[in-house]
Amino acid sequence: MHLLTDPLQFAFFNRALIAVILVSVLCALVGAWVVLRGLSYIGDAMSHAVFPGIVGAFLTGGNLLLGALIAAVLTALGIGAVGRQSGLKQDSAIGIVFVGMFALGVVMLSRAPTFTTDLSNFLIGNPLGVTPADLWGALAVTVVVGGILTAIQKELLLASFDPTEARAVGLPVRRLESLLLILIGLVVVLTVQLVGTTLSVSLLITSSAAARLLARSLRKMMLLAAALGTVGGVTGLYLSYYANTAPGATIVLVNTAIFLLALALRRRE
Secondary structure (H helix, E strand, C coil): CHHHHHHHHCHHHHHHHHHHHHHHHHHHHHHHHHHHCCCHHHHHHHHHHCHHHHHHHHHHCCCHHHHHHHHHHHHHHHHHHHHHHHCCCHHHHHHHHHHHHHHHHHHHHHCCCCCCHHHHHHHHCCHHHCCHHHHHHHHHHHHHHHHHHHHCHHHHHHHHHCHHHHHHCCCCHHHHHHHHHHHHHHHHHHHHHHHCCCCHHHHHHHHHHHHHHHCCCHHHHHHHHHHHHHHHHHHHHHHHHHHCCCHHHHHHHHHHHHHHHHHHHHHHC
């Protein structure tokens, strides 16, 4: 029992646990739509596209999260605009915009005199460095995103799987798509703070993909994804504590193992 209780004597570990649970629920809400609509690529794209916002905020002494959020919203709107104006498929628009945004971040970073620990921590991620303010921010984002997705669930389902019918009944399909992209960007910004730009995609996609293998409805998929993400996050934190490994990367490895287990269970059915 002491293996479970010993880390809890540290406030930073307790905050990390709460943050992982909140983010797991948040990622389940959005990740289900990402997986169902085949937008898994956008998680990786967004995690890189927020880079110029982070660098810009760093160079000007501003808030890194706010900079990342602005870049995420601009990326989401840019993907929608490129897709509409060019007629290209969404995956092509995503690739064009995210590569351009990431390159912009690299150019901006090349102008920086130094590359400090603050920025590298943000890119790599550290759940054990979560502050009380971060927890309140995670809770606020979870409530807002959950409320919006609940309010537009029926409309978003119709627009996602039968856009022709959605347009026929007067739904703003393009606006719904842009809103979903913005929500995905908002979630990516929050998860980037925990596991860094390169690993945030796992929290958004892996648990939802595992839940998709086992669940037969959107509601059950979201609930199962939240549960699997929480189990993976908590287990990964404990393993990183005792093994002295990077917490973010350890969480991702545990989530990957859970997905492989779900895949094995699915094959046995």
